[in-house]
Amino acid sequence: MNAAKTPQTPTPTPAPTSAEPLPDAPSDAVDAITAQWAAVRPDLETVPMAVYGRIYRIARAMGERMDKEYAQFGIGRGEFDVIATLRRSGEPYTLSPRQLSATLMLTTGGMTGRLDKLEKAGLLRRSPDPTDRRGLRVSLTEKGLALVDESVTAGLAAQTEVLTSALNADEAAQLSALLRKLLAAH
Amino acid sequence: MNAAKTPQTPTPTPAPTSAEPLPDAPSDAVDAITAQWAAVRPDLETVPMAVYGRIYRIARAMGERMDKEYAQFGIGRGEFDVIATLRRSGEPYTLSPRQLSATLMLTTGGMTGRLDKLEKAGLLRRSPDPTDRRGLRVSLTEKGLALVDESVTAGLAAQTEVLTSALNADEAAQLSALLRKLLAAH
DNA sequence: GGGAAGTAGCTTACTCGTAAGCTACTTTTC
DNA sequence: GAAAAGTAGCTTACGAGTAAGCTACTTCCC
Numbered sequence: 001m002n003a004a005k006t007p008q009t010p011t012p013t014p015a016p017t018s019a020e021p022l023p024d025a026p027s028d029a030v031d032a033i034t035a036q037w038a039a040v041r042p043d044l045e046t047v048p049m050a051v052y053g054r055i056y057r058i059a060r061a062m063g064e065r066m067d068k069e070y071a072q073f074g075i076g077r078g079e080f081d082v083i084a085t086l087r088r089s090g091e092p093y094t095l096s097p098r099q100l101s102a103t104l105m106l107t108t109g110g111m112t113g114r115l116d117k118l119e120k121a122g123l124l125r126r127s128p129d130p131t132d133r134r135g136l137r138v139s140l141t142e143k144g145l146a147l148v149d150e151s152v153t154a155g156l157a158a159q160t161e162v163l164t165s166a167l168n169a170d171e172a173a174q175l176s177a178l179l180r181k182l183l184a185a186h
Numbered sequence: 187m188n189a190a191k192t193p194q195t196p197t198p199t200p201a202p203t204s205a206e207p208l209p210d211a212p213s214d215a216v217d218a219i220t221a222q223w224a225a226v227r228p229d230l231e232t233v234p235m236a237v238y239g240r241i242y243r244i245a246r247a248m249g250e251r252m253d254k255e256y257a258q259f260g261i262g263r264g265e266f267d268v269i270a271t272l273r274r275s276g277e278p279y280t281l282s283p284r285q286l287s288a289t290l291m292l293t294t295g296g297m298t299g300r301l302d303k304l305e306k307a308g309l310l311r312r313s314p315d316p317t318d319r320r321g322l323r324v325s326l327t328e329k330g331l332a333l334v335d336e337s338v339t340a341g342l343a344a345q346t347e348v349l350t351s352a353l354n355a356d357e358a359a360q361l362s363a364l365l366r367k368l369l370a371a372h
Numbered sequence: 373g374g375g376a377a378g379t380a381g382c383t384t385a386c387t388c389g390t391a392a393g394c395t396a397c398t399t400t401t402c
Numbered sequence: 403g404a405a406a407a408g409t410a411g412c413t414t415a416c417g418a419g420t421a422a423g424c425t426a427c428t429t430c431c432c
Contacts, residue, residue: 025366036274044338047358048345052248054365059245060291061372062238078418088222098380105246110419112382134380134427152230159234166371167364172233175364178357179240180211185352186247264388284410293390298412300388320397320410 030054062159069158073151074121080155082114083123083148086140093140096129100138123147216240248345255344259337260307266341268300269309269334272326279326282315286324309333 027035030053034046063077070080081104086093095103101111115138118124123144129135140148163172213221216239220232249263256266267290272279281289287297301324304310309330315321326334349358 025363026370028366028369030366030369033274036276040274040276041335041338044342045346047355047362048349049342051349051358051362051365052245052345054362054369055241055248056245058365058369058372059238059242061369062241065372076418088219088226090222090226096380101381107420108381109383109421113418129380132380132428136381149227152227156230156234159238160231162371163234163237163368166368169233171364171367172237174360175368176233176237176240177211178353178361178364179237179244180214180216181357182349182352182361183216183240183244183247184212184214185348186244186251262388282410287411294411295391295413296389315410318398318410322411 030057062162065158065162066155069155070151072154073147075118075123075147075151078110078114079118079123080148080151082111082118083140083144084152086124086138087145087148087152093145094137096135097138098135118144216243248348251344251348252341255341256337258340259333261304261309261333261337264300265304265309266334266337268297268304269326269330270338272310272324273331273334273338279331280323282321283324284321304330 030050033053034050037044037049038046066080067077070077075083082100085100085103086095089095097108097111097115100106100115101108104111106114115124115126119126122141125139125141126136127139129137167175216236219239220236223230223235224232252266253263256263261269268286271286271289272281275281283294283297283301286292286301287294290297292300301310301312305312309327311325311327312322313325315323353361
């Protein structure tokens, strides 16, 4: 009835590739998965599997946490990203839909939907671009500016809380540096 | 016309929190974002923002890469996850839909859709559970077993390629350990 | 200066997930 | 051993994204 074989011992040296569940570190769900793979397919590398497996899970877990934070302000993560992009672009908090969809790696169709929702909520305003009649300018309203300032603080507090509970300042800096190198390879 | 303000210099000490774009490290899109925030909201912590920003982007980039790998075998990432879970559970490569949806953190409705598609493709088979008439048993077919073995190898090769191009073995192990600690806090 | 090519934003059709509700069956409890 | 509660899997309604195609406008280029 167990959901899956639970590998009792994360076998000291199960894979061809070195150190996985270091002696002191407690084993987690990802260790269980790599151990299962090592049992049935010992030819597979477990380190990359573990790294990306954890990245994927952390991204998902923090994403859900962020959703909850932003829900307090009546917006979703997607909407937050839009108003946050406007906010950090500085005064007058104005960008075009195209700039927004490019920055957020979203199709224009998806952006139209987000802007509709935010405009209806009174957080931003669409106005014609005076220099190009094809285009629009999207600006944060007073209400939008106030809301984004509150919600970014709340969201960041959540991230900070989890990060500092897990890692000290040195480790966090080290992690950031390693992730920068990894991201550069993508 | 630029999509966003491009911060020329990642200012040596812009934020209250220490070392961000280390002297040698090239600055990336995430550095640009944190620099923008530091300019308009200098009270915000930039380290957590950078860590989670990079985690999110790496997860997304590798996700897209995986989609391409699996597309060669005619499946998507979601379908791959299902047959991979069956594969690593070991012989007889059989689990219930409930076990699968629990393991993959998916609703039962979502699992029904994935199973429909995989069954139609001949990669797995649904049969009644002999001990519980409410339940089903989902098993990999010969074809499914062969396909998952090929696709897991291809996917892992892609992950290994990117990881080893960015980090040496020590760094990768270090990253894995830091991520384990961070994941544990979620 | 006029036609070709490019760009901006919106709409439509489709995909794939969730949430909630359904039926069928099993387990618990008195 | 019958009623109540729980569990398994499917269906339906809905949400939010993509891809492709549309119209309107601008820019390029001869």
